[in-house]
Every structure is written in C-alpha cells, then in structure tokens.
Amino acid sequence: xxxxxxxxxxxxxxxxxxxxxxxxxxxxxxxxxxxxxxxxxxxxxxxxxxxxxxxxxxxxxxxxxxxxxxxxxxxxxxxxxxxxxxxxxxxxxxxxxxxxxxxxxxxxxxxxxxxxxxxxxxxxxxxxxxxxxxxxxxxxxxxxxxxxxxxxxxxxxxxxxxxxxxxxxxxxxxxxxxxxxxxxxxxxxxxxxxxxxxxxxxxxxxxxxxxxxxxxxxxxxxxxxxxxxxxxxxxxxxxxxxxxxxxxxxxxxxxxxxxxxxxxxxxxxxxxxxxxxxxxxxxxxxxxxxxxxxxxxxxxxxxxxxxxxxxxxxxxxxxxxxxxxxxxxxxxxxxxxxxxxxxxxxxxxxxxxxxxxxxxxxxxxxxxxxxxxxxxxxxxxxxxxxxxxxxxxxxxxxxxxxxxxxxxxxxxxxxxxxxxxxxxxxxxxxxxxxxxxxxxxxxxxxxxxxxxxxxxxxxxxxxxxxxxxxxxxxxxxxxxxxxxxxxxxxxxxxxxxxxxxxxxxxxxxxxxxxxxxxxxxxxxxxxxxxxxxxxxxxxxxxxxxxxxxxxxxxxxxxxxxxxxxxxxxxxxxxxxxxxxxxxxxxxxxxxxxxxxxxxxxxxxxxxxxxxxxxxxxxxxxxxxxxxxxxxxxxxxxxxxxxxxxxxxxxxxxxxxxxxxxxxxxxxxxxxxxxxxxxxxxxxxxxxxxxxxxxxxxxxxxxxxxxxxxxxxxxxxxxxxxxxxxxxxxxxxxxxxxxxxxxxxxxxxxxxxxxxxxxxxxxxxxxxxxxxxxxxxxxxxxxxxxxxxxxxxxxxxxxxxxxxxxxxxxxxxxxxxxxxxx
Numbered sequence: 001x002x003x004x005x006x007x008x009x010x011x012x013x014x015x016x017x018x019x020x021x022x023x024x025x026x027x028x029x030x031x032x033x034x035x036x037x038x039x040x041x042x043x044x045x046x047x048x049x050x051x052x053x054x055x056x057x058x059x060x061x062x063x064x065x066x067x068x069x070x071x072x073x074x075x076x077x078x079x080x081x082x083x084x085x086x087x088x089x090x091x092x093x094x095x096x097x098x099x100x101x102x103x104x105x106x107x108x109x110x111x112x113x114x115x116x117x118x119x120x121x122x123x124x125x126x127x128x129x130x131x132x133x134x135x136x137x138x139x140x141x142x143x144x145x146x147x148x149x150x151x152x153x154x155x156x157x158x159x160x161x162x163x164x165x166x167x168x169x170x171x172x173x174x175x176x177x178x179x180x181x182x183x184x185x186x187x188x189x190x191x192x193x194x195x196x197x198x199x200x201x202x203x204x205x206x207x208x209x210x211x212x213x214x215x216x217x218x219x220x221x222x223x224x225x226x227x228x229x230x231x232x233x234x235x236x237x238x239x240x241x242x243x244x245x246x247x248x249x250x251x252x253x254x255x256x257x258x259x260x261x262x263x264x265x266x267x268x269x270x271x272x273x274x275x276x277x278x279x280x281x282x283x284x285x286x287x288x289x290x291x292x293x294x295x296x297x298x299x300x301x302x303x304x305x306x307x308x309x310x311x312x313x314x315x316x317x318x319x320x321x322x323x324x325x326x327x328x329x330x331x332x333x334x335x336x337x338x339x340x341x342x343x344x345x346x347x348x349x350x351x352x353x354x355x356x357x358x359x360x361x362x363x364x365x366x367x368x369x370x371x372x373x374x375x376x377x378x379x380x381x382x383x384x385x386x387x388x389x390x391x392x393x394x395x396x397x398x399x400x401x402x403x404x405x406x407x408x409x410x411x412x413x414x415x416x417x418x419x420x421x422x423x424x425x426x427x428x429x430x431x432x433x434x435x436x437x438x439x440x441x442x443x444x445x446x447x448x449x450x451x452x453x454x455x456x457x458x459x460x461x462x463x464x465x466x467x468x469x470x471x472x473x474x475x476x477x478x479x480x481x482x483x484x485x486x487x488x489x490x491x492x493x494x495x496x497x498x499x500x501x502x503x504x505x506x507x508x509x510x511x512x513x514x515x516x517x518x519x520x521x522x523x524x525x526x527x528x529x530x531x532x533x534x535x536x537x538x539x540x541x542x543x544x545x546x547x548x549x550x551x552x553x554x555x556x557x558x559x560x561x562x563x564x565x566x567x568x569x570x571x572x573x574x575x576x577x578x579x580x581x582x583x584x585x586x587x588x589x590x591x592x593x594x595x596x597x598x599x600x601x602x603x604x605x606x607x608x609x610x611x612x613x614x615x616x617x618x619x620x621x622x623x624x625x626x627x628x629x630x631x632x633x634x635x636x637x638x639x640x641x642x643x644x645x646x647x648x649x650x651x652x653x654x655x656x657x658x659x660x661x662x663x664x665x666x667x668x669x670x671x672x673x674x675x676x677x678x679x680x681x682x683x684x685x686x687x688x689x690x691x692x693x694x695x696x697x698x699x700x701x702x703x704x705x706x707x708x709x710x711x712x713x714x715x716x717x718x719x720x721x722x723x724x725x726x727x728x729x730x731x732x733x734x735x736x737x738x739x740x741x742x743x744x745x746x747x748x749x750x751x752x753x754x755x756x757x758x759x760x761x762x763x764x765x766x767x768x769x770x771x772x773x774x775x776x777x778x779x780x781x782x783x784x785x786x787x788x789x790x791x792x793x794x795x796x797x798x799x800x801x802x803x804x805x806x807x808x809x810x811x812x813x814x815x816x817x818x819x820x821x
Contacts, residue, residue: 006697011690011704012105016317016339018704020044020104023092026700028071030357030725031106032347033135034128035316038271040075040135041355042111042126044104046091047071049160052133052199052271054410055354055361059160060189060201060271062167065360069093073158075269077124077139078232079117080152087232090115090122090139094226106704108317108343110310119145129300129309130316134270138306141265143257151255154232155267157203158216159189159247165362178247180214181288186297187214187249190288199273200288203249206266206301210254211237216246266301320346320381326742328764332690337737340689344705344730345377349389351726354409358708358723365406365415368393368425369490370728372432377731379439380746380770386436387445394429394465399452401426401465401472405508413454418509423476423486424523426469427530433466434533438746441771441806443541463541466534473527474553478519478575480564481557483527485520485574487511488644490595491631493655495644496576507645516577521565521596528554528561528603540748558605566611570618571596573632576642583632590643592622593632598666601673612674619667620679627719628659628687629667630712652715659710661687661729665736672740672756677786680741681758684733695719706730743789744768744777751804753817755779759786763819772809781819791818 008029009020020029023045030048033040039055041048041063048071049063063073071093078095080087088097091104091113101116110127125138143149161167161174181188185208189201213219213231218240221230231237237252255263272293281289299305326337352370355361371393379386396407396414403425404414414420437443446463476484485496487508495507496518531554538547565572573583573593583593597615606612623629635657636647649656664687671680685691687710693703701707701721708723739745743755744766751770757763763780781787792799793816799805807813 006695007693008696009104009703011335011693013335013339015105015107016321017105017107018340018702020106021102023099023102023104026697028357029106029702031111032351032725033109033111033126035109035346035350036130038128038133038135039350039355040126040128041357042075043071043093043357044106044111044113045071045074045093046076046089046113046124047074047093049073050135050269051355051361054408056164057408057410058162058199058271059164059167059361060269062158062160072226075126075137076156076226077137077267078154078156078229079120079122079141080154080232080235081118081120082150082152082235085233085235086118088117090124096227107314108339109313116144119143120149120151125310127310127313130312132270132296132300132309133272134268134296134300136300136306136309137267137269138303138310139265139267140262141255141257142262143259146259148259149257151257152210152232152235153253153255153265154229154237154250155203155205156219156226156229156250157248157269159191159201159249161191161247162197164360168362176244178242178244180242180247182212182214182241183290185209185212185251187212187251188288188290189247189249191247193279193288194286198276198279199271202268202270202272202293202297203251204268204270204297204301205251205253206264206303207253209237209251211239211252213237213240213250214242214247215240216242216248219248219250264303266303266306268297268300270297272296317343322767323380323769324738324744324766326738326764326766328742329761332685332688333737335690336688337734337742340704341706341730341734341737342377342381344725345374345734346381348374348726348728348730349378349385352409353726356724356726359726365408367406368396368403369405369422369428372428373728374731375432376435377734379435383436383440383442387440387442390429390433390436390445391448391450391462393432394450394462395452395454397426397429397452397465397469399458399468401468401470401475403429404453421487422489422492422508423473423484423520424489424526426472427523427526429469430466430530430534430537433462434537435746437537437540438748439770446537446541463537466537470527470531470534470550470553473523478517479579480519480575481560482519482521482564482575483523485518485523489520489523490526490599491522491646491655493645493648494574494582495646496574496582496642498644499577499641500644501641507648513577517575517579518577519575521561521572521574521583522599524557524561524565525571525596525600525603525605528557528605529599531557532604536748554603558603561600561605562609562611565596565600566606570615571600571606571611578642582643589634589636590632591634592618594619594623594629594660594663594667595631598663598670601670602666607673612670616667616670616674616676616679624683625659625713625718626686627710628661629664629683630657630714631655631660631663632657635712635714650715652712652718654709657714658712659687661706661708661710662727662732665729665732668733668736669740672736672743675756675786675788677741677756678758680736680756684737684741687729687733706733742766746770747803749803750806751775752802753777753779753789753792753804753815754802755789755817755819757781757819759784771806773807773811773813775804775807775813775815777815777817779817779819785819785821787819787821789817790820792816
C-alpha cells in the first residue's frame with residue numbers, strides 16, 4: 001500500500017524555486033538548463049545530459065535511459081577527504097553516500113545542489129549563460145570543521161559521440177573513433193573533427209588541475225561504475241588520454257581549506273563550431289584551432305563573469321514573467337500562473353517533445369501539431385521568437401496544405417521517416433497564427449514569403465499557407481461530410497486505417513488497408529474553430545468576403561457535426577474504416593471520448609442549443625475522476641485491430657482511458673464557455689501539480705510541472721503520473737486558467753476581460769503587459785455570485801462591452817471590472 005501523503009520538498013515562491021530536501025524522490029525530478037541554442041537536462045541528483053540545438057544530432061554528453069539505477073550519467077563532482085580516504089557525491093548520486101544535509105533548488109533555467117558531510121559543505125550551481133553555447137558549474141566548498149581539511153575535488157562527464165542514436169548502437173565503429181586534445185588544463189572532445197565535423201566540445205576548470213582523465217574505463221577502473229571511480233578512490237587521476245573506446249572529461253583539483261574557509265571552482269562544459277576553412281591550427285595539422293574559443297573559455301572561468309551571467313539570467317526571467325502576474329484567492333493558481341506553468345510553457349517551446357526523462361531525444365523531432373499548440377502558452381512572453389517559430393513551422397508545410405508531422409530542429413526540414421497524413425496537423429497552424437496576431441497585432445507576418453517543404457522557389461505569403469491548411473480539410477471529407485482522419489488526428493493512437501497484426505509495426509505510419517472512409521468528429525470540431533479564427537484574421541486584414549466564406553464553412557461543418565456527430569448525450573468520436581461509429585452508446589467499449597466534447601464546444605458547436613451543456617454533464621458523470629478526466633470509457637479490455645494503438649495499452653494507461661492531461665483544459669475552457677466557473681476551476685485544480693504536492697508518493701512526477709498522463713480509474717495505480725514536462729498540457733492549461741477562467745483574453749483589437757470565476761471567489765487582480773502597454777486590472781464580485789462582467793472602467797471611465805481599447809506604448813492603464821449575475 002503506497003503512503004500517499006509524502007512531500008519531498010516545498011515551493012519557495014519568493015525565489016521562484018522548488019526546494020527538494022531529500023534526494024530519493026520517487027523518480028528523478030528534473031529541470032532544464034538553457035533558453036536559446038544550448039540546452040541541458042539536470043535532475044535533483046545531477047543526472048542528465050547536454051546538447052546543442054538538437055538532442056539527437058548534437059548531443060554533448062551521454063545519458064542512459066531506463067538504466068538501473070535510474071538517472072545514470074550526468075554532471076558529476078566528487079569530494080574526497082585526503083586524510084581519511086572518504087569520498088562522496090555532493091549531489092548524492094552517483095555514490096549515494098549518506099549526507100548530513102541535502103538540498104536541491106530547481107529555479108528558472110538553473111539548479112543548485114547543496115549538501116554537507118563530515119563537516120564539509122558544498123554548493124554547485126548549474127546554468128547556461130544567455131547568448132552562450134556553454135554551461136557553468138560553479139562549485140563552492142566550505143570547511144566547517146575546527147581543523148584544516150585536505151580535500152580533493154574531481155569533475156566527471158562522459159562525452160557522447162554526437163549522434164545519440166549512432167552513439168548507442170554503432171559500437172563496431174565508435175569504439176575506434178573517440179579522440180581528445182588537452183591544452184592548458186582544458187579537455188577538448190574532437191571525435192570526428194578530423195573528417196566532416198567542424199564542431200567540438202570542451203571541458204575546462206578555473207583551477208590548475210593536479211591531474212586529469214579522458215578515458216572512462218581508466219578513470220572508473222575495470223568493472224566499476226560511477227559510484228566508485230578508481231581515480232577518486234585512490235585520490236589522484238591517471239592522466240589518461242582517450243584513443244577510441246569511451247572519451248570522458250575529468251579534472252582533479254586539490255583543495256586545502258582552513259577552518260571556515262570557502263573556495264570556489266568553476267567548470268565549463270561547452271560547444272564550439274569553427275569556420276570550415278579554419279578548423280586546424282596550424283593549417284594542415286590535425287590540431288583543433290582554439291583561437292576563437294579560447295577567449296570565451298577564459299572569460300567564463302572568471303568568478304566575476306559567472307556572477308554577472310547568473311544575475312543576467314535571473315533578470316531575463318524576471319522580465320519575461322512580468323508579462324502577466326496574478327493575485328488570486330488560490331495559492332496554487334498564483335504559483336502556477338506566475339511561475340511554473342509559464343516556465344514549463346517556455347521549456348516545451350524550446351524542446352517540443354524531444355528530450356526529457358521520458359523522451360530520449362532520439363526518436364522525435366519538433367512536432368507540427370505540438371509546436372503550434374505550445375506557441376499558445378508562450379506567445380505573450382517572447383512574441384518575436386513565436387513569430388520565427390511560426391515561419392519555421394509553415395516552411396515544412398506541403399503544397400497540398402498538408403504537413404510533415406515532425407521536423408528536425410537542426411535542419412528545420414520535415415521528417416521523412418514519419419511523413420504526413422495526420423489530418424488535424426494543418427489546422428493547428430491557423431490557431432497558432434491567430435494566437436500570435438491577437439497578442440501582437442502584427443499583421444505583417446501574413447505577408448512573409450514562406451516556402452513549402454523548404455523549397456524557396458515555391459514560396460507564397462503566410463496567409464496563403466493558412467488558406468491551404470483549411471482547404472486541405474475541405475478536400476478530404478468522408479461520406480458523412482466529416483473530415484477524413486488519415487493516419488490519425490490529435491490522438492496519435494486512434495489508428496483507424498492501420499489494421500496492424502504484426503508485432504513491431506509502427507501504428508502511426510502503417511496503413512494495411514486502402515480505400516477506407518474513417519472520419520474524425522474531433523477534426524470537425526477543430527476545423528470549425530480554425531475556420532472561425534481564419535475569418536477573424538481575414539476581417540483584420542480587410543478581406544470581408546473571405547471572412548464570410550470561412551464563417552459559412554464553419555457553420556456548415558457545425559451542422560454536419562450536429563447531424564452526424566451527436567450521439568444523444570455527447571459528441572461521437574469518429575467513424576471507422578468501414579463506416580462504423582466510434583464513441584457511441586452503440587459501442588461495447590469506448591462509448592464516450594473526451595476530445596470531441598472539448599474541441600467541438602471550443603469550436604462553438606452546441607453552445608447555443610443545449611448540446612454543449614448536455615455533453616459536459618456526460619463528461620462529469622462518466623469521465624471525471626478525482627485525478628482528472630479520463631480519455632474514454634469504458635476502457636478497451638482487449639486489442640482491437642480496427643482501432644489501433646489506443647487499444648494496445650492496458651486499461652487505464654495512456655490513451656486507453658488514462659487521464660491524458662492535455663485534453664483536460666479543453667473541458668475547462670468548455671465549462672467556462674457555458675458559464676460554469678465552479679466546474680471549470682474544479683477540473684483545473686484536479687490536475688494542478690502544486691495542488692497534488694501532498695500526494696508525491698502516488699503522483700511520483702515533479703510537483704511543479706504538468707505531466708502528460710495520470711493513470712486512470714481502470715489502472716491499478718490510479719493517480720500515478722508519467723511523462724512530465726514536455727506536453728501540450730502546459731500551454732493549454734495556461735490558456736484555460738488565464739484566458740477563460742480568469743478571462744484575460746487577447747483578441748483582435750484588444751484585450752477582453754471576461755472571467756468565469758468560482759462562486760466562492762470575491763475577485764482577483766492581474767498585471768498584464770499587452771502591445772506595449774501595462775494593464776493593471778482589478779476584478780471584483782460578491783462571494784456566491786455566478787455571473788459575467790457587467791461594469792468595466794478604464795482609467796475611471798466607463799467602457800461598453802468587455803474589450804479594452806488599445807493604449808499607447810509605455811502607458812499604464814487602470815482597469816476595474818465588476819462581475820454581477
């Protein structure tokens with residue numbers, strides 16, 4: 001029996017940190033380093049790895065997924081008492097030695113791990129400075145003993161041979177290619193630099209090392225692991241030089257400390273690219289040209305530079321988070337909106353679904369659908385980067401209006417291995433662009449010439465890309481007039497054209513039957529939303545005729561859904577390859593699905609005729625659990641070849657009736673749209689990570705970020721989370737709470753103030769930066785009141801409706817809104 005109410009730490013809201021005060025968390029609780037091109041994953045015990053732009057193709061360091069013990073490979077430092085021979089890991093892992101004190105603080109793009117043992121105290125800060133392709137490890141060691149201490153400090157990283165997939169499989173080659181150089185105490189990892197690569201990694205130390213190692217098996221010793229390296233155990237390095245096998249980097253620094261003395265050592269792990277015509281110095285040699293990188297290394301080994309860089313990183317986050325800050329009656333809401341949900345949204349923008357504790361960084365690139373949805377949660381924070389992301393995504397669209405399902409971040413080209421045919425993908429481009437336009441008012445992006453499939457000769461304005469995206473759906477309708485599903489829609493595991501009976505066949509890219517008529521009610525709901533959004537874009541561009549056409553298309557599709565997609569008490573899910581209904585009372589299992597209930601209502605279907613309210617009642621009755629809303633009911637009890645991967649999971653996990661958290665905010669938004677603030681906020685709190693902090697032993701994942709899924713009520717481990725961090729849950733929850741429950745919603749022409757609050761609340765306040773102005777907004781209502789904004793004043797003057805007029809750049813606008821029945 002699990003002990004549910006266990007805490008492994010606490011939130012420090014003032015410092016915007018989560019503090020972990022015991023190292024043995026149920027799973028590695030991670031954080032991310034970097035915000036631009038150089039990134040890293042770091043756990044609460046210093047596990048993780050680093051990469052430059054692409055987690056597969058430019059991986060700097062090794063990490064072993066699903067290893068025993070978990071979380072093997074990382075940014076390790078070891079301390080050794082030279083007098084007693086005792087050695088330990090200040091981060092607990094990998095030696096797992098008993099510590100007298102331990103504390104990990106995960107902050108915004110940085111982590112500190114502090115500990116104490118035997119009167120020796122240490123603190124290691126990890127971060128990536130802005131504008132740099134390197135990470136800093138700042139190690140501070142303090143002697144709290146009454147006597148002098150003779151210590152040794154060892155660093156350790158294991159280099160990856162760049163391509164993470166090849167590195168983990170192609171041993172017959174890789175055992176012979178590893179190369180390093182050493183110069184002035186800096187270890188340069190230059191595997192394959194002699195041939196086609198012009199980049200290398202380096203590992204540097206601010207203190208003159210007493211020794212070094214670059215060959216892993218020498219440093220560790222035969223048949224030993226990272227928990228007891230031979231070099232650390234004996235108290236001195238072997239000065240090994242890697243020739244093939246497994247290159248690594250380790251410095252040995254002697255640290256004699258007087259009583260009360262603190263010393264600081266800086267380690268740098270970095271990435272550098274040289275011009276192709278200046279790879280070697282002297283020319284014609286095989287020696288890495290270090291002319292350009294050497295000043296960077298020298299600069300960042302300075303403690304003063306490190307302090308300035310860390311202050312700059314924190315100031316950057318202060319500025320970004322100041323875009324929206326809320327004060328409400330609920331601590332969990334404030335904490336997530338003001339800090340952690342916004343932060344996670346930025347991480348998902350940077351990572352998409354590529355690299356986490358659950359995503360290896362090898363199998364997936366940037367998702368077309370994923371990246372457009374992720375944009376919804378960060379566009380207000382970094383609109384200029386959102387603009388570029390939109391153009392990058394659109395450039396992978398196909399001339400048909402379709403899209404590659406994924407693209408590689410390093411090349412920005414579509415992934416041929418996955419291909420296209422996920423028929424919801426193109427429509428997400430419209431929702432992403434609409435979000436950007438509502439936030440910024442920057443209509444010029446629509447005139448940008450954007451290629452198809454990165455073919456510059458076929459470029460058209462971005463606006464035409466949106467038109468083709470909508471047309472893609474209209475050109476692919478089934479017998480009921482609903483959109484054809486293709487390989488899958490948003491639910492990649494609902495594979496209605498796959499029919500796989502061969503183990504190992506990929507569900508998403510296998511189509512064993514042709515000529516099917518599988519249709520998606522979900523895509524119909526998404527199309528209705530996208531068509532309405534495109535109509536708003538057309539209006540903003542002065543194209544009223546086109547706007548009317550798009551609204552007409554939305555209305556026609558809405559009519560088709562009410563005619564063929566309504567099951568009497570909820571929206572159906574789909575029609576399969578043979579035309580049989582999915583997600584209906586007619587089905588033995590899988591009678592009701594969450595996705596169409598959310599997306600159809602968000603698209604406006606059924607809001608005015610009672611269908612939406614009825615569908616939401618069915619969701620609450622049949623799908624809602626204390627740990628969130630499950631994806632469907634009843635769960636599939638056996639594999640159903642006509643449905644695909646969804647039925648391959650045991651009941652209650654992942655897409656087979658798990659709480660797939662990404663979909664839950666759609667229901668929050670839907671409840672808000674029908675005016676049910678209590679229902680919307682209730683769903684919000686059920687999966688809010690901060691609100692689940694007390695059940696850490698059950699939840700298992702980090703209590704400061706959303707997970708992709710929580711085990712559903714059919715699972716033996718109901719309430720257990722998996723796949724944290726990289727999930728569309730982050731962006732959609734941010735949208736649900738800020739734009740629909742709190743109701744501070746960007747729109748064409750200005751901010752709307754349209755909260756739908758829990759009855760018990762008496763209001764809230766928010767500071768929101770929008771299109772150059774700062775809006776200080778106060779919302780008031782009486783406790784028990786369920787209503788909408790009836791009075792709106794701007795700088796003391798009454799405004800009709802709920803939309804604020806745009807204010808001049810730099811102005812501060814005082815807004816008061818009163819909610820009444």
